Amino acid sequence: MPTIAILAGKGDLPLVAAKAARNRGYRVVVVGVLGEVAPALAQTAHASYPMPLGQWQLIIDVLKKEKVQDAYLVGGVSKGLLFGRLQLDERTQRLLAGLGEKNDNAVIEAFVNDLAQEGITVRPQTDLMEEIMPGPGVLTSRQPTGRNWSDIRYGWRIAKAIAGLDIGQTVVVKEGAILAVEAIDGTDATISRGGRLAQGGGVVVKVAKPAQDLRFDLPTIGLGTLETAVKAGIEAIAMEANKTLVMDKDALIQRADEVGVALVLVDERDLSPTCEQSSGGSGRGRDN
Amino acid sequence: MPTIAILAGKGDLPLVAAKAARNRGYRVVVVGVLGEVAPALAQTAHASYPMPLGQWQLIIDVLKKEKVQDAYLVGGVSKGLLFGRLQLDERTQRLLAGLGEKNDNAVIEAFVNDLAQEGITVRPQTDLMEEIMPGPGVLTSRQPTGRNWSDIRYGWRIAKAIAGLDIGQTVVVKEGAILAVEAIDGTDATISRGGRLAQGGGVVVKVAKPAQDLRFDLPTIGLGTLETAVKAGIEAIAMEANKTLVMDKDALIQRADEVGVALVLVDERDLSPTCEQSSGGSGRGRDN
Numbered sequence: 188m189p190t191i192a193i194l195a196g197k198g199d200l201p202l203v204a205a206k207a208a209r210n211r212g213y214r215v216v217v218v219g220v221l222g223e224v225a226p227a228l229a230q231t232a233h234a235s236y237p238m239p240l241g242q243w244q245l246i247i248d249v250l251k252k253e254k255v256q257d258a259y260l261v262g263g264v265s266k267g268l269l270f271g272r273l274q275l276d277e278r279t280q281r282l283l284a285g286l287g288e289k290n291d292n293a294v295i296e297a298f299v300n301d302l303a304q305e306g307i308t309v310r311p312q313t314d315l316m317e318e319i320m321p322g323p324g325v326l327t328s329r330q331p332t333g334r335n336w337s338d339i340r341y342g343w344r345i346a347k348a349i350a351g352l353d354i355g356q357t358v359v360v361k362e363g364a365i366l367a368v369e370a371i372d373g374t375d376a377t378i379s380r381g382g383r384l385a386q387g388g389g390v391v392v393k394v395a396k397p398a399q400d401l402r403f404d405l406p407t408i409g410l411g412t413l414e415t416a417v418k419a420g421i422e423a424i425a426m427e428a429n430k431t432l433v434m435d436k437d438a439l440i441q442r443a444d445e446v447g448v449a450l451v452l453v454d455e456r457d458l459s460p461t462c463e464q465s466s467g468g469s470g471r472g473r474d475n
Numbered sequence: 476m477p478t479i480a481i482l483a484g485k486g487d488l489p490l491v492a493a494k495a496a497r498n499r500g501y502r503v504v505v506v507g508v509l510g511e512v513a514p515a516l517a518q519t520a521h522a523s524y525p526m527p528l529g530q531w532q533l534i535i536d537v538l539k540k541e542k543v544q545d546a547y548l549v550g551g552v553s554k555g556l557l558f559g560r561l562q563l564d565e566r567t568q569r570l571l572a573g574l575g576e577k578n579d580n581a582v583i584e585a586f587v588n589d590l591a592q593e594g595i596t597v598r599p600q601t602d603l604m605e606e607i608m609p610g611p612g613v614l615t616s617r618q619p620t621g622r623n624w625s626d627i628r629y630g631w632r633i634a635k636a637i638a639g640l641d642i643g644q645t646v647v648v649k650e651g652a653i654l655a656v657e658a659i660d661g662t663d664a665t666i667s668r669g670g671r672l673a674q675g676g677g678v679v680v681k682v683a684k685p686a687q688d689l690r691f692d693l694p695t696i697g698l699g700t701l702e703t704a705v706k707a708g709i710e711a712i713a714m715e716a717n718k719t720l721v722m723d724k725d726a727l728i729q730r731a732d733e734v735g736v737a738l739v740l741v742d743e744r745d746l747s748p749t750c751e752q753s754s755g756g757s758g759r760g761r762d763n
Contacts, residue, residue: 286651287625287629287651288629288651288652289650289651289652290651290652290653293651337575341575341576345640345642348636348640349637349640349656352633352636352637354633354653354656355656358658362577363574363575363576363577363578363581364576364577364578364659365578365642365658365659366658366659366660367658367659367660368637368642368643368656368657368658369656370646370653370654370655370656370669371652371653371654371655371672372654372655372668372672380660380668381658384659384660
């Protein structure tokens with residue numbers, strides 16, 4: 188029975204991954220990089236270790252002791268953590284000191300590359316979680332309005348550009364105006380801020396990066412984000428088909444239909460022709 | 476004595492422009508598009524009309540009655556205004572209905588094009604305000620630190636990209652991480668948000684758009700923005716040389732030196748070589 192490791196951050200995703208790995212016949216070692224392992228996750232794993240991310244050398248030692256060759260990075264880890272009061276061991280400090288721009292990819296890649304030097308390969312999350320990454324379509328019985336679709340098209344283009352710069356992956360749009368752009372504050376704060384500015388009728392667009400690394404940082408949606416969107420008066424949430432982890436899908440759809448929020452999984456190819464046309468700079472603002 | 480019109484939004488810029496126009500020998504008509512004209516501005520102008528922007532036909536009528544051929548758009552007008560409870564006459568509604576994406580440029584261009592149809596030309600703000608657009612250099616005795624300069628370089632690249640998408644022109648950076656990106660919320664809200672996330676040590680970068688239209692929407696800094704930055708614990712504010720309107724320059728520098736905030740006007744060409752090098756995707760995160 189080969190051993191895999193799950194380096195587990197926040198949320199329920201690590202548990203989903205651990206169960207999927209067991210079903211596939213792996214021996215599962217969980218390292219809780221926030222210094223804790225949730226009880227259900229510890230029960231699912233064959234072995235589990237709560238370890239703060241800042242003690243990177245200890246984490247490596249555990250992985251080697253457990254003879255791990257393949258690892259998965261699953262669940263959110265706020266980059267803010269590394270800039271906060273977390274105690275950083277020498278190895279972590281060295282990794283961070285080597286970085287110029289501390290954007291998400293650069294920070295995660297530093298850890299991934301360091302694992303590679305120890306002979307540990309970080310594998311794509313999609314290996315374990317294909318079944319919670321739905322294809323294109325509207326999930327809810329509430330459909331986006333025509334106005335929502337225009338905002339999704341415009342928001343998509345902007346969100347992809349922002350994601351390409353590795354700033355964030357979420358925007359809030361209303362009636363052709365970008366109300367909020369995600370930076371280090373994260374998806375939920377961005378949705379709340381955009382919703383406040385929209386005063387109802389906003390649309391959330393959350394995308395994968397143009398060159399999304401499938402090993403980490405896939406866009407995710409769950410009940411928490413939906414509730415944030417409901418409070419913010421959001422009308423529709425658009426995400427990328429086949430690249431978004433949809434947590435608790437049935438409960439999510441049921442709740443979205445209760446509150447009248449449209450959930451859409453979008454295939455970029457379905458948007459792009461119209462998107463090209465509406466992004467032209469000339470001829471706008473005339474009578475027609 | 477030729478007549479020019481100043482369509483005046485918020486702040487002190489319209490007064491600066493009106494004085495400059497008088498000094499150049501023009502007859503100055505001020506239209507306060509927020510429905511009011513500040514007393515000092517009314518005194519400086521030869522004629523002044525408080526007119527809400529939503530009554531666009533009345534504004535056009537006044538400009539024609541006053542035989543205006545050249546106009547300047549000066550001072551902020553929140554786009555949010557047009558999506559709020561403002562009463563819009565038929566002409567304004569028609570202009571806005573013709574728009575797809577309601578980004579800043581699209582909205583302003585619609586009004587500028589409509590003026591052109593009436594034979595009124597909108598002129599570059601720089602015609603009147605060259606003297607408050609300083610060239611490159613550090614204005615304060617407090618110099619940016621080396622770390623600040625790295626953040627300015629990185630923030631510049633991101634701010635230019637954001638500005639190119641016509642989302643906003645301001646970012647807050649700290650230690651190579653983008654903390655906040657301006658959208659419809661505006662510069663001051665972005666600075667406050669970024670500062671909260673930075674918990675001290677953030678850097679503000681505010682740029683002109685890559686293809687900045689000199690007729691409107693030039694980046695501006697004044698005492699209000701500085702005070703916002705001080706409250707947010709910002710260490711340095713970088714702006715674009717020769718393209719930023721610096722209000723109350725002497726008082727601004729004095730106050731910035733009192734509170735220890737570095738004010739820098741940057742010529743893009745001075746940043747770009749290093750910027751190119753540090754933006755490469757490979758070779759980071761290694762020991763060196």
